[in-house]
Amino acid sequence: MARVTVAVPGRPYPVLIGQGALQELPRMMRELGASAAAVVTDLTVGGIWGEAVRDALTGLGIHASLLAVEPGERAKTLDGLIRVLEFLEDVALDRQGVVVAVGGGAVGDLAGFAAAVWLRGVRHVQVPTTLLAMVDSSVGGKTGVDTARTKNAIGAIWQPSAVISDLALLATLPEEDYLAAFGEVVKYAVAMDGELALRLERSCDGLLGRSPAALEPVVARCVELKARVVAEDEREAGPRAILNYGHTVGHALESASGYRAAHGRAVAFGMQAAARIAARLGRCAPDLVRRQDELLAAFGLPGALPPVPLPDLLAAIPRDKKRRAGRVRWVLPEDLGRARVGVEVADEVVAEVVGTLAP
Ligand SMILES: NC(=O)c1ccc[n+]([C@@H]2O[C@H](COP(=O)([O-])OP(=O)(O)OC[C@H]3O[C@@H](n4cnc5c(N)ncnc54)[C@H](O)[C@@H]3O)[C@@H](O)[C@H]2O)c1
Ligand SMILES: [Zn+2]
Structure with a gap:
């Protein structure tokens, strides 16, 4: 398991990356002193991984409720935000509670933004389930929703309290989403890290096969690179x-x-x-x-x-x-x-x- 710290001033947070990292979620919630978890996911991801997440949490005695929104960009709207806020109200999430975003960047941005504005801000934990979310959107604290005309028009910078990237969750991601995310991975390599570029060349086959052994150092390095600039320039x-x-x-x-x-x-x-x-x-x-x-x-x-x-x-x-x-x-x-x-x-x-x- 790799662990990267995002050293934003005043509230550094850990990013755990590895096969089976999800097992660390309950312990992480305990460390945060979370009384309850409001899990926000989408219908696709929730159908596959939702129960596993809820069971892991309730097993440790954390009260967990779950909301599944429409998959993809469709939920990342003001209407979607209202739905999430009403859910937080229904489950009476208080200041000790934590929002847990389980999904790709769309769910992460939506749930993170809901956490930013609910009770003027509660904590959230990101559990990214796409490669794009693992290497990019789950880290850095940008949250928000789209308007009909403008992507990410409404939002806030609201850093998560932890990010848990379980590489096993990538197994069910459609190939198109998986491959497209390498656009961002190659971006980090070419713009910021020649060593990473060499590693990508070397471990291309393992990466294409979604091997956790090949993925872990690559995802961890991308997160480190993003963490470094975010910490400098939130x-x-x-x-x-x-x-x-x-x-x-x-x-x-x-x-x-x-x-x-x-x-x-x-x-x-x-x-x-x-x-x-x-x-x-x-x-x-x-x-x-x-x-x-x-x-x-x-x-x-x-x-x-x-x-x-x-x-x-x-x-x-x-x-x-x-x-x-x-x-x-x-x-x-x-x-x-x-x-x-x-x-x-x-x-x-x-x-x-x-x-x-x-x-
Ligand atoms: N906050 C940031 O810094 C930041 C950075 C980059 C992108 N983004 C945002 O992220 C969003 C895109 O994120 P994305 O590429 O993760 O797409 P996404 O969240 O729309 O997910 C893509 C699709 O994959 C499905 N899916 C997700 N994980 C799965 C899994 N493990 N198994 C099976 N299906 C799965 C989802 O249901 C969805 O249909 C955009 O809204 C973009 O604006 C934010
Ligand atoms: Zn991008």
Whole structure:
């Protein structure tokens, strides 16, 4: 079992990663002095793992109630939030109680936000069940819901009290969700950790086979990397921007395709664009583009993307001029494991590079 501490000032919390980590949940709840647990999951995850979670908790004498919301983004709305808050009210969760989010990033963001606002804030524990949630969304404290028009429009920074990533839970995750998450994993490697890139190359077969032995060090390393920037920059004033590598064009592809592109695949595409921009500007060697392409391809990335007309895609990419106080958002790789944030890129260069790549 790997253990990483997210050292946010004043309230550090542990992330446990490993096969069977779920067994640690009751002990963790005891350590938190939790009187009751309000488990929030979705219908899919709850159908598979919900009872196991509840039994584990009640077995140790913690009173546990469970709510299962619609799977995926559909529940991550203000209506979904109201449902969760009414559930917390129904079970009379008090300040000693803890919300336990069991699911992917959608459940984690929704339940975490409910915890942030219920009684002006109760504790929550994240039990991520997707690879994306394990390497990204469960750590860092961003919580929230979407509006009809804007993803993550409403939210709060509310750090969990613990994160428990049981790699065994990934066994039932659909292949598409599993593979797309490697977009984020490769992001950490290329932008922040050349060693991780080498490890991904070495252990690709084990990772594709979801071997816990191959996954544990990779998930732990991604969490460490995210934890480091989050601890430095909880509110994303500066260094946390490195986590946006691949996301400038990635987000544009997602929105221009009406969110038909899987996030991880869109990010993989965005990294291909960013690396090509960097090479075009002489900020990295052309060989980096090739190595990153190979690393992505090993996980089937970016793979099939929805066709988006180039003008729509370009129109969705934020331009420097539109950015507040001229702050530039490009994160460009310099070498395998190193990227620079806040680089200015001329619109023509963006258009030229994206034009050669567009799906
Ligand atoms: N808070 C953050 O910092 C942050 C970061 C990245 C993404 N996000 C958010 O995360 C969300 C995406 O998260 P996601 O990719 O985990 O998707 P998700 O939560 O929508 O889950 C994807 C699907 O997989 C199913 N599923 C989950 N775990 C399963 C399992 N073990 N077995 C079988 N099925 C399972 C779910 O029911 C769902 O249908 C988005 O809303 C995004 O905005 C948040
Ligand atoms: Zn992302």
